[in-house]
Amino acid sequence: MVEKALTGSRRYWAWMSFLLFLIGVGFFFYLRQFEYGLGITGMSRDVSWGLYIGQFTFLVGVAASAVMLVIPFYLHDFKKFGKIVILGEFLAVSAVTMCLLFIFTDMGQPTRVLNVILHPTPNSIMFWDMLVLNGYLVLNIIIGWITLSADRKGVKPPTWIKPLIYLSIPWAFSIHTVTAFLYAGLPGRHFWLSAIMAARFLASAFAGGPALLIILALLVRRLSKFDPGKEPIQALGKIVTYAMIANVFFLSLEFFTAFYSGVPGHMKSFVYLYSGIAKYAKLVPLMWTSAILALASLVLLVIPATRRHETLLAIACVSVFISLWIDKGFGLVIGGFIPNPFERVTEYWPTSPEILISLGIWAVGFLVLTALYKIAIAVREETEGIEIEH
Amino acid sequence: MKINRRQFLKIAGASTVLGLGGTAVVNMIANDGLEASHVMTDERALLAKRWAMAIDMRKFTTEEDYRRVINACHSIHNVPDIGNPKDEVKWIWSDGYEHVFPGQENEYMEESIKELPFIVLCNHCDNPPCVRVCPTKATFKRKDGIVMMDQHRCIGCRFCMAACPFGARSFNWKDPRPFIKKENLEYPTRTKGVVEKCTFCFERIAKGLIPACVEASQAIAKERGGEPGMFFGDLQDQNSEVRKILSSHFSIRRKPELGTEPSVFYIIGGENNG
């Protein structure tokens, strides 16, 4: 089926060339970073994780969101998702690929990355993160490819794929729980030391990922002959709605604990992010943008009339995605480091090389996504009218 | 013999795996002629069950005191002087009371302590979160309590830096060599991309010497008269200097509520309460 990604319209090749250009630029700056060191980024002794780890954290959530299609279709026989589960699985492949690339880029000694496998350390959450991320990548590649091949031939997929599909369900929850555990178990970082960290991560994942899926489904309908269908998109919209409600609710729970208790350690990072500490307020506009976008999107999502209107739904989904990207891909990671263990503020902002490398990695993700979607769409177009049987 | 492509590929694959795997096993079992050699501890090495430090800040009275103690460490360990707070690398330094002990602020406290810069360094915790999170055991806890760094293994993920509640760790954001004022040729430098911190002078302890900072504070005491500002010893040895000073003075540790069990104690008052 790979050949389906190697033929396409002029628009397809123009898009892929653009992505390859971005990848080239990103790679060039990565070589600069490899030569000079991570000091080429905006990270510092106090804010020792930045944009790269923030992007990884956000994208793990996007990857996990495939499970929001898998559970209804495979566990509850929700046939409406039959034609688009593949879109979720392939999005997961693309997202996990980006995660792994962001982790690799963030390492100070990337040539030693195999040490994590050569010297396994089960007490380290990062060890488990390496395992679950790679496992999820392999799972989704296999599941996506096998089921799509079966669809193309008009037959049921082989029976051995079912246990793997069922395995991918708890595995999806695990990748984001483990990533949340990276943060939630650190005694010195009060902003992250919250029992509901994993719950917040999952809620924002199940809002942001399906929101992206809706946008992608709408794009697929416009750019190809495959129509995911109005009802599947509406079902996804309901998932985004409930997940976003949960996400905003959880965030307000954090605010309550911090500010009602009045404990300085709990409050300080929130104060920095949403109000600023002394003259340090670089992130305040961003965080309020995220908050406003979140609330605006909720209004559009909760009201059934606006949710049913596909253009307004699209706007709501874009708002959700951007809002969560700011909150999780930036605010969460940076906020944990400010103030530092000495109650001092060192601010962070990414540098140009850092941004261009990140863009390059996003371009890799979109390249993988476009190629895989091209294949999936081609199969769906070929087998139009044939019922999916899994 | 008729063989189709699929069968051929299966046989070729299996033979390759067996061939490579077999060679690897043979290599592992084969000896390399080093049967008679072995490694051992230097007999001069200082031994302990839990190394600890007690710092009496009342003995640090001039800027020179701080400079000598910090310099003793940074100079012999080739710690670079990067010159900006973004990329700086430091193993031992000083900061004010409210920054070193946040959560212990006391607006009405004695002025002399409120204004006093405290010497800070890695606390070599007994329950270190940095060791818990390191994915490669590049940072690990020795049997004598020292939280050690293996710069050969560090992948530079900086998880330990996120985990340390005391901000004790530094990362080499770029090549440190241009920033080393005067290289100590008997100790290595580090390279870009690895984390570093105080190691309680493990290389000196291995030869029977106490940490350089403690030695410097003892030199100051000798010149000035009186007790030194830093003590080093085995916390599990009742007769050690550290135990004696801790049992007779009031001491505090940084962020004890986090349960990391720091091994660095700060003498605030006691029988000679100032």
Added chain:
Amino acid sequence: MRIYDGGKIIIGLVIFVGLVTFPFFYNIGKPNVKPEPKLDTPEIQKLTEKKCVESKAFMRAEHMKLLYTWRDAAVRAGERIYVNSEGKQFTISLQNTCMHCHSNKKKFCDECHTYMAVKPYCWNCHIAPKEKET
């Protein structure tokens, strides 16, 4: 005989052959000098018994393995003394033991490493002795 996509295949083949044979073409005309590591440092000349930590044959083949053993012994196990196969004791240290005698990195270590196109990064951290430019 018609080769479908013949143009693309030929171009691909040419690129492939070019890449595979590149090492040979790149090194045409370059001198192939046998490495001759020099053992005439002042420190070695002062030794009464001119012996290294282990035998020459062993060191030639296994010095990297020995260094790995040393690294783990000194850094991870805290053992700083090495007793060689003849019972002689040495302090485990690349910088202060090995490089003390072999203080001519360019004429010793680099000779074979350059010939083999191997770039060990030990000396990124372990300070190499300052050499006199001759």
